[in-house]
Every structure is written in structure tokens, then in C-alpha cells.
Amino acid sequence: MSTPQSVTNQQVNATPQYETITGVVERLTFHSEESGYTVARLTRPRTTDLTTIVGNFANIQPGQTLQLTGFWKDHPQYGPQFNVVNYKETKPATLTGIEKYLGSGLIKGVGPVTARRIVAHFGLETLDIIENQIDRLIEVQGIAKKRIKLIKNAWETQKAIKEVMVFLQSHGVSTTYAVKIYKQYQDNAIATVTSNPYQLATDIYGIGFLTADKIARNLGVAPDSEFRYSAGIIHALSEAAEDGHCYLPQPELIENVIKLLTTDTHQPQEEAIAHIIKEMSAREELIRESVRENYSEKLLLCYKPTFFHTEMNLAQMISRRLSQPSVQDMPRVRAWLERFMASRKIQLSPQQQQAVETAAYSPIMVLTGGPGVGKTFTTHTIVSLWKAMGKSIALAAPTGRAAQRLAEMTGLEAKTIHRLLEFDPKTMGFKRDHENPLPHNAIIADEASMLDLFLAHSLVKAVAQGAQLLLVGDIDQLPSVGPGKVLADLINSLRVPVVRLTQVFRQAQQSAIVIAAHQINQGDYPTLEPISDNPVSDCLWHSGGYQPEHGVQAICELITDFIPRLGFNPACDVQVLCPMSRGLVGTRNLNAVLQGLLNPPSPDKPEIVRSGMTLRVGDRIIQQTNDYNREVFNGDLGTILSIDTEEQELTVDYGGRDVVYDYADLNEITLAFAVSIHKSQGSEYPVVILPFYMQHFIMLSRNLFYTGLTRARKLAIVVGSKKAISLAVGTTNDQQRYTRLWQRLLQPS
Numbered sequence: 069m070s071t072p073q074s075v076t077n078q079q080v081n082a083t084p085q086y087e088t089i090t091g092v093v094e095r096l097t098f099h100s101e102e103s104g105y106t107v108a109r110l111t112r113p114r115t116t117d118l119t120t121i122v123g124n125f126a127n128i129q130p131g132q133t134l135q136l137t138g139f140w141k142d143h144p145q146y147g148p149q150f151n152v153v154n155y156k157e158t159k160p161a162t163l164t165g166i167e168k169y170l171g172s173g174l175i176k177g178v179g180p181v182t183a184r185r186i187v188a189h190f191g192l193e194t195l196d197i198i199e200n201q202i203d204r205l206i207e208v209q210g211i212a213k214k215r216i217k218l219i220k221n222a223w224e225t226q227k228a229i230k231e232v233m234v235f236l237q238s239h240g241v242s243t244t245y246a247v248k249i250y251k252q253y254q255d256n257a258i259a260t261v262t263s264n265p266y267q268l269a270t271d272i273y274g275i276g277f278l279t280a281d282k283i284a285r286n287l288g289v290a291p292d293s294e295f296r297y298s299a300g301i302i303h304a305l306s307e308a309a310e311d312g313h314c315y316l317p318q319p320e321l322i323e324n325v326i327k328l329l330t331t332d333t334h335q336p337q338e339e340a341i342a343h344i345i346k347e348m349s350a351r352e353e354l355i356r357e358s359v360r361e362n363y364s365e366k367l368l369l370c371y372k373p374t375f376f377h378t379e380m381n382l383a384q385m386i387s388r389r390l391s392q393p394s395v396q397d398m399p400r401v402r403a404w405l406e407r408f409m410a411s412r413k414i415q416l417s418p419q420q421q422q423a424v425e426t427a428a429y430s431p432i433m434v435l436t437g438g439p440g441v442g443k444t445f446t447t448h449t450i451v452s453l454w455k456a457m458g459k460s461i462a463l464a465a466p467t468g469r470a471a472q473r474l475a476e477m478t479g480l481e482a483k484t485i486h487r488l489l490e491f492d493p494k495t496m497g498f499k500r501d502h503e504n505p506l507p508h509n510a511i512i513a514d515e516a517s518m519l520d521l522f523l524a525h526s527l528v529k530a531v532a533q534g535a536q537l538l539l540v541g542d543i544d545q546l547p548s549v550g551p552g553k554v555l556a557d558l559i560n561s562l563r564v565p566v567v568r569l570t571q572v573f574r575q576a577q578q579s580a581i582v583i584a585a586h587q588i589n590q591g592d593y594p595t596l597e598p599i600s601d602n603p604v605s606d607c608l609w610h611s612g613g614y615q616p617e618h619g620v621q622a623i624c625e626l627i628t629d630f631i632p633r634l635g636f637n638p639a640c641d642v643q644v645l646c647p648m649s650r651g652l653v654g655t656r657n658l659n660a661v662l663q664g665l666l667n668p669p670s671p672d673k674p675e676i677v678r679s680g681m682t683l684r685v686g687d688r689i690i691q692q693t694n695d696y697n698r699e700v701f702n703g704d705l706g707t708i709l710s711i712d713t714e715e716q717e718l719t720v721d722y723g724g725r726d727v728v729y730d731y732a733d734l735n736e737i738t739l740a741f742a743v744s745i746h747k748s749q750g751s752e753y754p755v756v757i758l759p760f761y762m763q764h765f766i767m768l769s770r771n772l773f774y775t776g777l778t779r780a781r782k783l784a785i786v787v788g789s790k791k792a793i794s795l796a797v798g799t800t801n802d803q804q805r806y807t808r809l810w811q812r813l814l815q816p817s
């Protein structure tokens with residue numbers, strides 16, 4: 069790289085000295101939407117070489133004319149770079165500059181083609197016309213009134229965002245969050261941030277307590293203010309919920325809050341926090357419950373109010389239902405089952421028969437067991453019994469993929485629980501509840517290990533009085549992503565009838581995947597066949613060369629060579645499932661590598677870069693949040709069908725259904741050539757590759773391994789060291805979550 073004209077080597081190596089430069093952003097080399105960290109190339113007047121600028125920017129676009137203050141620094145690899153401390157945008161002054169600026173993606177509805185037409189018509193006056201006489205855009209060929217309205221809105225939004233940006237910058241905060249803050253509060257943005265900066269942490273996804281705290285400090289909120297302490301306490305409980313807890317014992321909460329609130333100048337005192345907790349509990353901003361268990365000392369448990377009430381209410385609803393079993397003529401049920409088995413020429417195991425009989429009368433029950441023990445087989449029989457009893461039945465599962473699988477396995481219609489309960493995106497609530505219950509007499513929820521406290525509560529609430537609920541799930545899988553461990557609590561309470569199937573059936577016994585899964589579950593090292601040219605087993609092991617970089621190489625070879633030789637299609641049959649996103653054999657790196665391998669760049673495949681990640685037509689992607697407007701849900705897999713740079717939209721094909729995303733919403737999706745095991749819950753794939761390396765040691769655990777392996781329908785290949793595999797099998801700490809659902813179920817209702 070050559071040195072910019074104005075800089076000598078002597079200057080580059082000297083102590084940083086601030087200077088101001090101006091130029092037009094030529095292109096973005098890297099931009100993180102999260103942190104705003106940007107590396108860009110700048111064209112400067114009277115300078116032939118491009119200048120590299122590095123710093124935090126919100127909304128930076130090619131074509132923008134910027135005045136930048138900062139200092140030069142020599143990067144050991146890339147040479148001299150201008151490190152930006154502060155910047156402001158000025159209007160572009162040349163025709164090319166204006167055209168580039170307008171067509172850069174800044175304004176929805178204006179892409180490069182439209183920008184060229186507008187600038188060709190209005191010349192240097194273009195920006196003034198857009199600012200003051202926008203209706204004149206009608207003079208430009210191909211721009212209709214509807215589009216002008218769109219451009220007008222987008223232009224005004226840009227202006228408002230800039231105002232928020234200037235305000236935040238003046239308080240020393242990175243400008244990255246300006247767009248998010250503006251979207252949330254619109255014209256009230258500055259007022260909200262000034263009156264209660266901690267509100268940002270509650271309302272805006274991506275802004276945590278720490279960012280809000282930084283803004284608060286810049287606005288002059290004292291580090292020991294009650295305001296700050298209260299926000300810190302709530303934040304510590306939210307963090308605990310992200311780890312799956314429904315509450316925290318007070319001493320642990322205080323410890324976490326002290327860590328959170330300690331600054332260079334301030335060390336919070338335990339008593340002060342305890343005092344605020346007490347006051348918050350008096351105001352019911354949090355709920356404290358005093359418990360004394362096993363003759364231990366009295367302990368105070370701290371809940372966010374919604375968590376407390378939901379847990380309490382769920383326990384009460386279940387207890388009430390359990391106290392009203394339906395009266396059944398059991399000899400008649402048994403006679404039906406005998407006739408059913410004889411006519412179908414099948415024999416249910418005693419455990420399976422017990423499950424069917426329990427389903428005849430129990431208002432709520434759990435059917436659990438590992439792979440191949442006949443959960444689906446038994447569920448089928450229960451459906452037949454319920455049909456014979458004249459019941460109307462609904463089937464549901466927590467995710468779209470799991471619901472789809474349930475429908476395939478049973479041949480019956482199955483919905484997501486959200487759809488069954490008629491989720492309304494306008495109110496963010498369910499239309500089905502205790503006042504408007506489901507019209508069915510019997511409901512089956514599969515993959516019940518994925519039910520978190522809140523979804524379980526909504527489901528039970530919507531089941532009509534007298535109707536029955538069957539929860540089917542594998543208790544040894546990972547617990548729900550959301551808080552609670554509902555299925556485990558229901559089982560441990562010993563109040564809810566539970567049938568645990570343990571016998572692995574003959575068909576399933578032929579699968580080494582099923583056998584290995586049961587071995588892992590029992591804490592035994594699984595039987596994995598070392599990889600060879602002619603494998604016999606469907607559960608294989610590849611040492612992966614023991615080092616992560618060799619693992620990446622091994623995975624690539626498996627996908628391009630070994631797996632196709634066994635008759636599978638690498639483009640759609642294979643899923644790499646990783647314990648975590650970081651590291652060479654984590655999802656982030658593997659996605660980049662596998663994208664290059666399975667969907668390499670090509671002139672006929674448009675692509676865009678978002679947060680440092682390339683999204684290209686033909687890429688496999690995964691939806692990362694529940695988007696009720698687009699009706700796509702966390703974990704849904706799709707393929708990028710098209711990218712429209714003019715309209716700034718990207719279309720994804722979700723198994724025959726096209727879903728369109730604005731560029732602004734692209735953080736909802738990410739590449740899915742490799743996904744995390746957590747995200748794969750409830751899904752199955754023909755071939756699964758599981759990279760297990762000591763690099764992932766924090767995440768390695770028995771139920772992570774078990775969950776990953778049981779996602780494979782036809783072939784599983786574990787890649788990695790025996791040490792990592794042993795560590796995973798021997799680690800059993802996933803289910804330690806603070807919940808009290810099971811104790812509450814034991815209390816009289």
C-alpha cells in the first residue's frame with residue numbers, strides 16, 4: 069500500500085497529532101452494525117491514492133463527503149491509516165459525488181440507476197431539490213408519486229437520525245445506536261434518552277445496561293444513584309434469565325450487581341444494594357420470596373414480577389387440572405387397545421400400553437424417552453384412542469421445523485405452538501387463552517423439552533377446562549433456550565403422570581446413531597466407527613487431525629468428497645452443527661469457509677456485505693428471531709433467492725415460500741452452512757457433522773453432544789479428538805437452572 073501524499077513516514081511514526089482531512093467515501097472494507105467499527109477507503113482532493121480510514125461510524129455510506137478529525141497511525145500489515153476520532157458529514161459537491169451518495173443505499177427506493185437519472189436531471193441542485201421541493205422528482209422519468217412519498221419519508225428519517233447522532237456524539241457515545249434509538253422512539257428519541265437513559269437497555273435490542281450506563285454517566289447521572297442501582301438489579305436478573313434462570317437467590321444477585329456497578333471511582337456496598345432490593349420489592353418492582361428448604365437457613369429469592377407470577381400461575385393451573393381427572397371405564401379402554409393391536413398386528417410394550425391407558429384419563433401427562441424408544445409410535449396410538457373416543461385433536465411443536473417433522477411422522481396436521489395459539493403480532497400476545505380457549509378436547513405438544521416458562525404457561529392457559537394435554541419430549545436434550553426447565557420440573561415434581569419409555573426397538577437398534585445416543589446419555593464413551601472408504605455404521609468418527617485447522621480441512625473434504633460418494637447431496641443433505649460460534653471450527657469461521665466451497669462468488673450471483681458477512685444468492689441461511697410479520701421463526705432454514713440493490717431488498721425461499729427482507733432487517737438472518745447445536749433443537753437433517761475440539765471445552769457437555777447427535781437421521785460424523793468427546797460425555801451441568809416450578813407443584817393449590 070502506498071503512503072498518502074500528505075503523510076511522511078516520520079509523521080506516521082510520531083506521537084499521534086490530531087489533524088482534519090476531508091474526502092468522499094469510496095467503499096467500505098468492513099463495517100460492523102453492532103459496534104459501528106468501520107474500515108473504509110476515502111478519495112481525497114489532490115490525492116491520487118485512496119486513504120484508509122478506521123473508526124466508529126453510524127450509517128456510513130459510499131459517496132458520503134466527510135470531514136474527519138483524527139491521527140495517522142502505521143498499521144504493521146496495512147501501512148498508514150487515518151484513525152478517526154470525530155467526524156461530520158458535509159454535502160457532496162460534485163455530480164459524481166452526489167450520484168454516488170444518493171445511490172449508495174442511503175435512501176430506500178433509490179438505487180444506482182434511479183440516482184443516475186435524478187442527478188442527470190437536476191445536476192448540482194439535486195440535494196437542494198430533494199430537501200426543499202421533493203415533489204419535483206416527478207419530472208424524472210420513471211419516478212411515480214408513490215416512490216416520491218417513499219423517498220420523502222426515507223430522507224426525513226435520515227435527517228432525524230443525524231440529529232440523534234449529533235446528540236449522542238456530543239455525549240461521547242458511539243453513534244452506532246442512533247438508528248436503533250430513532251426507530252424505537254422516533255421524535256421522542258432525545259427526550260427519552262435524557263430523562264432515563266436506562267430505559268434504552270429495556271427497550272432496545274442490542275443496547276445493554278452497560279451502554280445505557282455509559283450514556284447515563286455522560287449525562288451526569290451519579291454512579292451511586294438509586295436510579296442506577298435499580299436498573300443494575302433488573303439487568304442482573306435479565307442476564308440470569310438469559311442463562312435460563314427464573315430467579316436468583318439474593319446473595320448471588322447482590323454479588324452480580326456489585327460486579328456490574330463497580331467503576332474506577334465507585335464500589336457499591338452490599339448493604340446499599342440489599343436496601344434497594346428491599347425497597348424495590350416493597351414497590352413490587354421485583355418479588356422476594358422467603359424459603360426455608362431442608363431445614364436450611366432462610367433464603368430470599370429474587371424474581372422479576374412477570375417470572376414470579378408466571379411460574380406461580382402455571383403451577384396453579386396444572387395442579388387444578390390434575391385434581392380433575394376424567395372418569396374413564398378403564399376395562400373398556402384396555403379392550404379397545406387389545407382390538408387395536410390385533411387389527412394392526414402390532415404389540416405395544418408394557419410401557420407403551422401404560423402410556424396409552426394414562427392418556428385415556430389424565431388431564432395432563434408427559435411421555436418421555438430417548439431416540440428410537442417409540443414415542444412417535446405411542447403418540448400415534450394415543451391419537452387413535454382419542455379419535456375413537458370422539459375427541460378433536462390438535463398437534464403442535466415449539467418450532468416450525470419440529471412441527472413440520474411431527475406432521476410428516478404422524479401424517480396429521482401439526483402447527484407451531486405460536487400458530488395454534490393464534491399469536492397476534494399487533495399485541496404481541498396470543499388470541500387463545502383462558503377466556504378464548506382452544507376448541508379441541510385433546511392437545512399434543514411435541515419437543516416439549518424446548519418449552520420455556522412463558523410458552524408453557526400460554527399453552528396450558530389456552531387448553532379448555534376438561535380438555536387433555538399430552539407433552540412429548542426427550543428430557544435428556546438441551547433445556548429450552550428461554551428461561552425455566554418446564555419438562556424436567558413437571559417430571560421431577562412427581563405430581564404429573566409421566567411415562568418414560570426405555571426399550572429401544574429393533575428397527576432403531578440397527579442404527580448406531582441411536583445406540584451411541586443412549587451410550588452418551590448413560591455417560592459411556594459412544595461406539596463410533598473410525599472413518600474408512602467403506603463404512604458399515606451410520607455413526608462415524610474422524611480424528612480431524614486433532615488441531616482445529618486440520619478439522620476445517622477434514623470437514624471440507626467430508627463435504628466435497630466422502631459424503632457425495634455415499635449418495636448424499638452436500639448442498640441440501642448435510643448440516644454442520646457446532647458447540648459454539650467462536651474459533652476456527654465454530655459456526656462463524658466454518659460458514660465463511662463452507663460458503664466459499666458450496667456457493668462460491670460468481671458474476672451471476674449478486675451479493676452484499678452486512679456486518680462483515682457476505683450474503684450471496686444461493687446461500688443457505690437461518691432465521692435468528694421470531695418475526696411474526698413475515699411469519700418466519702427462530703431456526704427456520706432457507707436459501708437466498710435474489711438480492712435487489714435498487715429496492716434494497718433480499719428474498720429468501722423458505723421451502724417454497726418467498727419472504728422479502730429490507731436491508732435494514734438483515735440482522736434477522738445469518739449464514740447456515742454451519743449452525744449451533746442450540747439452534748438445531750427440534751430439527752433433523754439427513755447428515756450431521758459435529759466438530760468437537762478442546763477449543764470448545766466451555767460448551768462441551770453430555771446433553772449438547774446428545775442433542776447434536778440425535779439431529780442426524782441417516783448419518784452422523786463426529787470430527788475431533790477423543791479427549792474432547794470424553795469431556796463432553798463426562799460433563800453434566802446443563803440443567804442447573806434456578807426454577808421453583810416443581811416445588812410449587814407440590815404445594816396445595
Ligand SMILES: Nc1ncnc2c1ncn2[C@@H]1O[C@H](COP(=O)(O)OP(=O)(O)OP(=O)(O)O)[C@@H](O)[C@H]1O
Pocket residue numbers: 414415416417420437438439440441442443444445446573574575576
Ligand atoms: N411396539 C412397537 N412395535 C414395533 N415397532 C415399534 C414399536 N414401537 C416403536 N417401534 C419402532 O421403533 C422405531 C422407533 O420408534 P419411534 O420413531 O416412534 O421412536 P421415537 O421415540 O419417536 O424416536 P425419535 O425420538 O428418534 O423420533 C420405529 O421404527 C417404530 O416403528
